[in-house]
Every structure is written in structure tokens, then in C-alpha cells.
Amino acid sequence: MEYDLLIRGGRVVDGSHGAVPFPADVAVRGDRIAAVGPLSDARAAIVIEASGRLVSPGFIDPHVHSETALRGNRDEFGALLQGVTTHLTGADGFGWAGVGDQDVASLWQSTAFAYGQGEMHPNWPSPGRYLESFHDLPLNVAALAPHQAIRFGTLGWTDRPATRAELRAMRRSTREWLEAGAVGLATGLDYQPAASATTEELVALCREAAAAGVVYAPHQRYNELGRAGAFAETIEIGRRAGIAVAVSHEFVDDETEPILDGARADVDITIDWYLYPAGSTHLLSLLPVAEAAGGPRAVRARLSDPGEKERVARLFDESLEQSSRSGAREYFSATRTGRHIGRSIAEVASQAGASRGETAVDLLLEEMPDALLVFRRNTPPETFAALARRTLAWPGFMVASDGIYHGALPHPRAFGCFARVLGQFVRTDRAISIGDAVYRMAGFPAERYRLRDRGRIAAGLAADLVVFDPETVDGPATWDEPRLPPTGIDAVILNGALVVDHGLPTGLRRGRVLRREG
Numbered sequence: 001m002e003y004d005l006l007i008r009g010g011r012v013v014d015g016s017h018g019a020v021p022f023p024a025d026v027a028v029r030g031d032r033i034a035a036v037g038p039l040s041d042a043r044a045a046i047v048i049e050a051s052g053r054l055v056s057p058g059f060i061d062p063h064v065h066s067e068t069a070l071r072g073n074r075d076e077f078g079a080l081l082q083g084v085t086t087h088l089t090g091a092d093g094f095g096w097a098g099v100g101d102q103d104v105a106s107l108w109q110s111t112a113f114a115y116g117q118g119e120m121h122p123n124w125p126s127p128g129r130y131l132e133s134f135h136d137l138p139l140n141v142a143a144l145a146p147h148q149a150i151r152f153g154t155l156g157w158t159d160r161p162a163t164r165a166e167l168r169a170m171r172r173s174t175r176e177w178l179e180a181g182a183v184g185l186a187t188g189l190d191y192q193p194a195a196s197a198t199t200e201e202l203v204a205l206c207r208e209a210a211a212a213g214v215v216y217a218p219h220q221r222y223n224e225l226g227r228a229g230a231f232a233e234t235i236e237i238g239r240r241a242g243i244a245v246a247v248s249h250e251f252v253d254d255e256t257e258p259i260l261d262g263a264r265a266d267v268d269i270t271i272d273w274y275l276y277p278a279g280s281t282h283l284l285s286l287l288p289v290a291e292a293a294g295g296p297r298a299v300r301a302r303l304s305d306p307g308e309k310e311r312v313a314r315l316f317d318e319s320l321e322q323s324s325r326s327g328a329r330e331y332f333s334a335t336r337t338g339r340h341i342g343r344s345i346a347e348v349a350s351q352a353g354a355s356r357g358e359t360a361v362d363l364l365l366e367e368m369p370d371a372l373l374v375f376r377r378n379t380p381p382e383t384f385a386a387l388a389r390r391t392l393a394w395p396g397f398m399v400a401s402d403g404i405y406h407g408a409l410p411h412p413r414a415f416g417c418f419a420r421v422l423g424q425f426v427r428t429d430r431a432i433s434i435g436d437a438v439y440r441m442a443g444f445p446a447e448r449y450r451l452r453d454r455g456r457i458a459a460g461l462a463a464d465l466v467v468f469d470p471e472t473v474d475g476p477a478t479w480d481e482p483r484l485p486p487t488g489i490d491a492v493i494l495n496g497a498l499v500v501d502h503g504l505p506t507g508l509r510r511g512r513v514l515r516r517e518g
């Protein structure tokens, strides 16, 4: 038999729940998997010898900030080199389309900490036009309906509950995203303007998403409610809207395990996480979220008043005091001016001879909209290993990088997350079996987000495939060298095309925009 591409002599981990590797050849014709099994008489224009290698479906990242990288910034292959073949857009509810007469540039500015400045000029009139704007992609994308854009399109930066008419307008906008093919509804309740939404608003919008059969993916309201309170709100929304919930960047510990297990009786709840002992977000996140109300311009205007400046400096001081008591250390990963990279606020303060709080306010004014920090936690390695093991074992867990492809010293999760699961947690720590790991990186997210022909290896499904060496695969990216590429990922096939060969991008860009079916 003649095929376009043949992966010969490897063992297949097919991405399904409970998968065990089995020896098989995989043949591709066009953009589909044509055959899986012993194919000794098969021939193909491209043959990949995979003896000693594993063959898995391409990985799916449901929470990642790659909208500018996908359009071709210097990090465009950072995810693909790890075997990731599909990204969901709209993490934390960020999006910039369909906002009508509102000042979309200011919304874009408020998210620039995660995407860089000036790399994208958002002016898409509708969700459909936004999705059409993705082309020549390094990997596939599917959209989450972005709550930030949905609220902003109706209320702008207004920080009050929506009226009934406004709620109707937001429901209409949510339906527009769903009709354009969105595979879920995402929000980020520690960011304005979404932070101004009430639980009622979220229930109303989630009812639209539930009617379309897709999930609610929240970055929960931690800043205002604390972790337990934030989970309580999410679970209430899930119950009242009758919607499945996919909580962003959460893990399983003594606090969350009883909450998650308790919720599962009446809410279909899952979590995703990147499995590193550090987070990353903007400088403003050290303040109560109400301080960000009104958007970047309003923040700047308030801080022109000396009394306000003093008050906010005190808030920064309290927040930094709390975080240093916990042993955490923050450092700048991106700034508008390019200064202070790798340094903490305390280090910048001692050089300036000012207090941490005063320095933080000055930095906010100088570096907005672009002050991005990495927050490293002071978790002993064995404690972290136990936390990872516990999270990886929880049945509702899937992997997501939360990658930010921007800045001088980004969080290494963007360049290492998926490959590191295979190296650190499968091979070294034996925290999870290879079949289970691939399920949580491919089959599970595909089921969750209704990407029906992705996430598994079987004849007739889309040919998104990864060939890797189980003995050498890893994500070596570190805090100091976050852009180190993965090891052991030999080949990546995207919609039938060989896009990574011998660990290097071939330059082919065959990604597609995937839309929810039915």
C-alpha cells in the first residue's frame, strides 16, 4: 500500500484512557491517519524509522497565552517542539474581538503583560473575523469564548454589576462566539474588567455555553475570595448553570482535594496545571483587584494624586511583606523599558534607596502595561514532588502550560511543560504511567473541549502525531535559561505534514483553526 507518510517500528501510545504502549506502524494519507498496525508492505514518500521510540497523538494545551506567538514571534515554535499540536486561545478570558465601539486598544494594553506590546493590532469586528485572522499557523488553534472581551464590549471598563439589558447583550455576544465555533467559555476573575462581574452574570453566560454543550474554564476569583471561596463560587456556577467546569491552573493538595472530590457528586469538574513551583502574572496582581478598576488609564490617573500614591504604596508593602513571609521570591520577567529583568522588587528598591511599596508604585507607572513577574515558591523539592504526584494521580487532572511567549526571562513552563511531564514525571519520578500521561496531554483535553478527531491515534482521525525517545525526552528549560528547547522529541506531524524533523522545525506551517462540531 502507498501512503504519504509512514512511522515504522515504534510503539504506539494511543492517547485513550488507560492506554498501554503496543508495537505498530502508523500510516498517514493526506491529513488523516490511514492505518495503524503491522504494515510491512506499506510504502510512503516520507518514512520515519521509530525503533525504540514511542508514537503518540499531538498534545493539546487548553490554557496558554500564545495568540501573538502563533502569529509568528520569535517563540512561535516553543510549543510545537514539545509535540504540542493544538492550542486553545482565550486563556483567562483574554480576547480582543467583537467589542464594538469600546476602546479595544486599552483592553489590549491591559493584557500586554502576557503578549508583548505592539505585536498585534486588534481590530476584529466579530469572533468569526478574529478566528479567520489566524492563518499560516505553526499549530492548530481552537477558541474559548473570552469573557473579558464579552464584558468589555458591553460595559467597557465600567466596574459595576450589569443591568438586565447589558446582561442580554453579553449573552448575545457569548452566543456569537459559540456560533463561530468556540469550544468553551473562559474567564479570569483576578483581572479587570472580568473581576467586576457578579456570580449572577457568570451563571447567565454559562447557561449559554451549557446550551452549546461546552465547558466553563475559569481563572477563579482568588484575589477577592481566597482559594476556598473561589472554588465555592465556581462550583455554585457549575451547579446553577448546569455546566461542566474546567478550572485553570489548579493542583491537588490538602485544601483542594476534599473540595474537588466533594464537588464531583453534582458538578462535572476538572483542573489543569503546568507542574512547576512558580506562577507568573503582572505587577498589578499584588494589589486588591479593585485597584485595577477602570483599566490602565484610570490606574495611572489615580496614581497622579500623591495621597493615592502613598495609599497604594502601603498596599504593595503589605502584599510584598506577606509574600516574603511565605518564602516566595518574585522577579521581573518582562518590562516595558527592558530594565530590571531577573531582579526582585526589593532589589530594585534597595538600589533606588526607597521602600518596596514606593518602588513598586514607581515601577507600575514606568513599566505599565508590561510589568510581568515570575513568582517562585519556596517549596522543598520533595514536597513539590509529592504535590505533583498527588495532582497527576487525580482523575480529573490534565496538563496545561499557561505558557507566556514574551519577555526576556519568561517562565520556563512555556518551553518545557509537556516534554518535562514525559521526562521528569514519567521516566525519572515514575509518578504516572506513560499511557496515563499521554491521555492527560491529548485524549482527555480533546474529550473535554470536544475536539472529536484529535487527541488519539486511530484510523480516520486527524494526523497530529509525535515521535519521541522515552529514554531522553525532557523539558530542560530553567528559570535562568527558560528558552532551552526540549530533548528527545524527534518528529512532530501536524495535519499530516512533517513540521518537526530530528528535533528541528521544518518551517512548514500547517496549523488550522478548529471549530466545535455540531
Ligand SMILES: [Zn+2]
Pocket (backbone or CB within 6 Å): 091, 092, 188, 219, 248, 249
Ligand atoms: Zn490565569
